[in-house]
Every structure is written in structure tokens, then in C-alpha cells.
Amino acid sequence: MGSQNNYQMKVATGEFGYILEDVPHLTDYIPDLPTYPNPLRSNPAYSVVKQYFVHMDDSIPQKIVVHKDTPRGVHFRRAGPRQKVYFASDDVRACIVTCGGLCPGLNTVIREIVHSLDYMYGVNQVLGIDGGYRGFYSKNTITLTPKVTNDIHKRGGTILGTSRGGHDTMKIVDSIQDRGINQVYIIGGDGTQKGAAVIYEEIRRRNLTVAVAGIPKTIDNDIPVIDRSFGFDTAVEEAQRAINAAHVEAESAENGIGVVKLMGRYSGFIAMYATLASRDVDCCLIPESPFYLEGEGGLFQYMEKRLKENGHMVLVIAEGAGQELLAAEIQNSKNEQDASGNKLLQDVGLWISQRIKDHFAKLSKMPITLKYIDPTYMIRAIPSNASDNVYCTLLAQSAVHGAMAGYTGFTVGLVNGRHTYIPFNRIIERQNKVVITDRMWARLLSSTNQPSFLGPKAVVAAKTEEVPPTQLLDDADQKTN
Numbered sequence: 001m002g003s004q005n006n007y008q009m010k011v012a013t014g015e016f017g018y019i020l021e022d023v024p025h026l027t028d029y030i031p032d033l034p035t036y037p038n039p040l041r042s043n044p045a046y047s048v049v050k051q052y053f054v055h056m057d058d059s060i061p062q063k064i065v066v067h068k069d070t071p072r073g074v075h076f077r078r079a080g081p082r083q084k085v086y087f088a089s090d091d092v093r094a095c096i097v098t099c100g101g102l103c104p105g106l107n108t109v110i111r112e113i114v115h116s117l118d119y120m121y122g123v124n125q126v127l128g129i130d131g132g133y134r135g136f137y138s139k140n141t142i143t144l145t146p147k148v149t150n151d152i153h154k155r156g157g158t159i160l161g162t163s164r165g166g167h168d169t170m171k172i173v174d175s176i177q178d179r180g181i182n183q184v185y186i187i188g189g190d191g192t193q194k195g196a197a198v199i200y201e202e203i204r205r206r207n208l209t210v211a212v213a214g215i216p217k218t219i220d221n222d223i224p225v226i227d228r229s230f231g232f233d234t235a236v237e238e239a240q241r242a243i244n245a246a247h248v249e250a251e252s253a254e255n256g257i258g259v260v261k262l263m264g265r266y267s268g269f270i271a272m273y274a275t276l277a278s279r280d281v282d283c284c285l286i287p288e289s290p291f292y293l294e295g296e297g298g299l300f301q302y303m304e305k306r307l308k309e310n311g312h313m314v315l316v317i318a319e320g321a322g323q324e325l326l327a328a329e330i331q332n333s334k335n336e337q338d339a340s341g342n343k344l345l346q347d348v349g350l351w352i353s354q355r356i357k358d359h360f361a362k363l364s365k366m367p368i369t370l371k372y373i374d375p376t377y378m379i380r381a382i383p384s385n386a387s388d389n390v391y392c393t394l395l396a397q398s399a400v401h402g403a404m405a406g407y408t409g410f411t412v413g414l415v416n417g418r419h420t421y422i423p424f425n426r427i428i429e430r431q432n433k434v435v436i437t438d439r440m441w442a443r444l445l446s447s448t449n450q451p452s453f454l455g456p457k458a459v460v461a462a463k464t465e466e467v468p469p470t471q472l473l474d475d476a477d478q479k480t481n
């Protein structure tokens with residue numbers, strides 16, 4: 001096996017095109033660290049489990065659909081406990097921080113990190129950082145114990161608080177150093193993971209024995225490589241309630257129209273999955289699929305047809321959809337950003353509702369009743385459902401096993417149903433988006449029967465832009481399909 005190392009990327013290659021995109025280890029820059037037997041070896045719950053410890057060569061392929069002559073391709077290191085650990089339990093001083101927007105399951109991840117550190121590894125010094133990245137240098141820490149965190153998974157939000165902006169790498173690493181912290185667990189979305197990557201680099205530059213582990217959080221499911229992000233399943237489930245209400249309202253009125261706005265700044269996964277799950281949605285609009293309102297093949301023409309056929313209809317729109325149409329219509333629209341530099345969006349739900357009302361007001365023979373529902377923050381603020389709770393638990397346990405084993409600069413994530421350690425740069429290099437030339441979007445179009453809003457010319461352009469050289473790669477690129 002050949003290998004090539006640098007701060008960001010540790011790649012090893014093997015036979016038949018095998019590539020391991022590995023994560024850094026503390027010994028990459030501090031070679032003579034002492035090791036200790038994993039305390040789980042003497043834990044009765046685990047010592048009976050056959051092959052409980054992960055073999056050091058276990059890895060998970062990124063692409064699982066292959067042809068007989070396909071090279072083995074990119075793999076990620078399998079997550080899980082190792083025979084040896086690089087921290088003595090009494091020496092560990094861990095901290096946990098949550099950043100970015102809320103997402104169902106944050107408290108479950110916090111709880112399970114605290115519990116795993118204590119129950120599996122005998123670590124009982126865990127600090128909570130208050131209010132996101134800036135909490136490292138501007139606030140006091142919160143002591144986290146199994147008792148304090150016992151019930152928190154039943155609550156939405158994050159008991160630690162969160163924020164946008166305020167990432168000052170030097171101040172954060174100074175604070176980590178001053179407080180004697182040697183394991184940092186960072187829960188957050190794409191922005192947070194970018195922040196974690198630079199914290200790791202600065203820690204490495206200072207030669208500190210500090211492991212940095214990221215746990216990807218995003219209700220939008222916009223983090224690449226991983227199968228799906230935690231909280232996504234809960235969000236899709238909760239969105240059903242809003243869609244159902246919109247459907248009941250629409251069904252009860254003549255030419256009733258229910259409009260539901262869902263989250264999804266740049267990626268329309270929640271809207272797509274909520275639509276597929278519900279079966280009551282007649283049209284789903286997402287940021288990745290441009291649409292137009294007027295004329296042949298436009299939204300209004302489809303709505304008129306649907307109302308004539310069915311007497312009512314439900315439209316689901318992701319918050320990032322149609323932003324270019326809004327910007328073109330709103331005079332002096334400002335290009336505002338939040339504290340993290342994310343673009344602040346105009347309310348597309350209100351806008352489209354008004355445009356629909358205006359359109360049908362012009363057609364005297366088709367009076368409509370439109371109800372607009374915006375459940376976005378209600379969906380984000382709830383606790384995670386059962387399946388997300390299990391997922392959060394395994395993510396937290398994987399993060400703890402990885403840090404204890406001396407890995408650093410990694411994000412934990414599910415890849416093809418297996419838990420893995422993924423290098424930060426693979427997580428932050430791009431955003432996961434719905435590929436509209438892929439099968440899943442086609443499944444949605446055939447389920448709602450809505451127009452694609454793409455002329456033949458646009459289809460060719462989209463295909464040239466998105467589709468990788470073989471159909472196989474296509475499947476692995478877009479997760480949650």
C-alpha cells in the first residue's frame with residue numbers, strides 16, 4: 001500500500017484501485033504517545049461480544065453499486081472501538097459544542113456523548129460550551145454529567161444553546177488550551193464542520209494532544225458523503241402534519257389550495273421526501289429545480305388543470321426555491337447575510353401565495369380559497385423521533401470511540417449503512433443537493449405528475465452539468481436515494 005500525507009488529506013492506496021481516504025491520528029504529529037488497553041475489554045456488556053473491536057484495516061466503500069470491472073474506489077475508515085486507546089480515562093477532559101440552526105436530535109447526541117464517555121470509558125470530566133463557537137471565549141462552561149443529561153433527549157433544541165458567527169480560531173484554541181481540554185466534540189452543519197477543520201489545523205500546528213471530532217448536524221440534509229443527517233427523518237415525519245392540515249383545508253373548499261413552506265436553503269430534500277411520503281401533494285418546488293409561473297408548461301397552467309380535475313390541490317415549496325424569481329420582482333432587494341455569512345432568504349411561501357391569488361383573481365370563473373402554512377421552526381424545534389434517536393446514539397458512540405482511539409480531524413457519518421470516520425475536507429468541499437437528473441426526482445415527478453418545468457434544451461444542459469461519466473457514479477453521488 002502506498003501512502004501520501006498532509007494536514008487535510010491522508011490517502012492510502014491498495015490493489016485493484018482501492019483508495020482509503022483516511023482520517024488523521026494524533027500519532028501523525030506526536031509519534032510517541034503512550035497507549036492503554038481499551039477499558040471496554042473488561043466491561044461485561046462488551047467483552048462477550050464476538051469481534052466487538054473494529055479491525056484496524058476495516059473500511060467502508062463509498063460506492064456500492066459496481067460492475068465486474070469497476071475499480072474498488074474510495075473507502076472510509078470504519079468507526080467503532082479499537083483494542084488500544086490513546087487517553088487514560090482520568091486524564092480526559094472533553095468538551096461539547098453545538099453550532100448553527102436547531103435540528104431534532106441535538107440533545108440526544110449531547111446525552112450520548114456524555115453517557116458513552118462515562119459508561120464505556122470511565123471519563124467524567126465533560127464540559128458543555130455555552131452558545132456555539134463564541135461560547136469558548138465569551139462564556140463560562142457547563143458541567144455535563146450522566147445525571148444532568150439523563151432526560152434531555154426528550155426535549156427539542158440544545159441544552160447548550162447555539163449561535164451563528166463568532167468563530168475566532170485563535171481565541172477558541174487558546175480557550176481549549178487554557179482549560180486543559182483534550183477531546184473536542186463539535187456538533188453542527190457545513191459551516192460548523194468548516195470551523196472544526198480550522199480548529200483541528202490550529203491544534204495540530206500547536207502540537208497539542210487534542211482530538212477533534214465532528215458530528216454532522218443539518219436538518220436540510222445538505223452534508224455530502226453521508227447517507228442522511230440526523231433529524232432529517234424526524235423533520236420529514238413532522239412535515240406530514242402540516243401537509244395533512246393543508247390538504248384538509250384545501251379539500252374542504254371549492255378550488256381549495258394549500259401551500260406549505262418547508263426548510264431547505266439550498267437543498268430540497270425535506271420537501272422532496274415529505275412530498276413522496278405524503279401522497280397528498282400535487283406539486284413540490286425545490287431550489288435545485290428552477291420553475292416559472294406563467295405560460296405554457298408553467299406552474300399556473302398546471303394548477304388550473306389540477307383544480308379542474310380534482311377541485312383542490314396542495315403545493316409544497318422549499319424555502320430556497322424560486323429565490324431568483326423573487327429577486328427579479330422585488331425592487332431594491334437587499335443581499336443580506338446572517339452572522340455566519342449565509343444568504344438571508346425572502347419568504348417564498350408568502351410571495352408565491354400572493355402570486356397565485358393574483359393569478360386566479362384574473363380568471364373570473366375560478367375563485368379559489370388559499371391557505372398558507374409555514375411550519376418551518378415548529379419542525380426544527382421538536383425532539384427527535386425513535387429512529388433518529390437510535391441514529392444519534394450510534395453517531396455519538398462512534399465519535400467517542402474515534403477520539404479515544406486517537407483519531408482526530410474527522411466527522412462521523414453513516415456511509416451505505418455503516419458508521420465511518422470521514423476526513424473534514426470531504427464533508428466541507430461541497431453541499432449535498434437533490435440531483436434533478438437523477439432517479440429520485442424522476443420518482444417524485446411521476447408521483448405528483450407535476451411538470452418538470454424543463455424544456456428539452458434545459459434537460460440537455462442539466463445532464464451535461466450534473467451527470468458523471470457512468471450511471472454508477474450517479475447513484476453514489478446523491479445520498480438519501
Ligand SMILES: Nc1ncnc2c1ncn2[C@@H]1O[C@H](COP(=O)(O)OP(=O)(O)OP(=O)(O)O)[C@@H](O)[C@H]1O
Pocket residue numbers: 099100101102132133134163164165166167188189190191192193194195196198217218219220339340342
Ligand atoms: N468557513 C468557515 N470557517 C470557520 N468557521 C465557520 C465557517 N463557516 C461557518 N463557520 C462557523 O460555524 C458556525 C455555524 O455555521 P452556520 O451558521 O453556517 O451553520 P451550520 O453549521 O452550517 O448549520 P446549519 O446551516 O445547518 O444551520 C458559526 O459559528 C460560524 O461562524
Ligand SMILES: O=P(O)(O)OC[C@H]1O[C@](O)(CO)[C@@H](O)[C@@H]1O
Pocket residue numbers: 101102189218219220263264265319338380
Ligand atoms: O433562522 P435561522 O436560525 O438562521 O435558520 C434558518 C436556516 O437554518 C436551517 O434550518 C438550517 O440551515 C435552514 O433550513 C434555514 O434556512
Ligand SMILES: [Mg+2]
Pocket residue numbers: 100189190191
Ligand atoms: Mg449550513
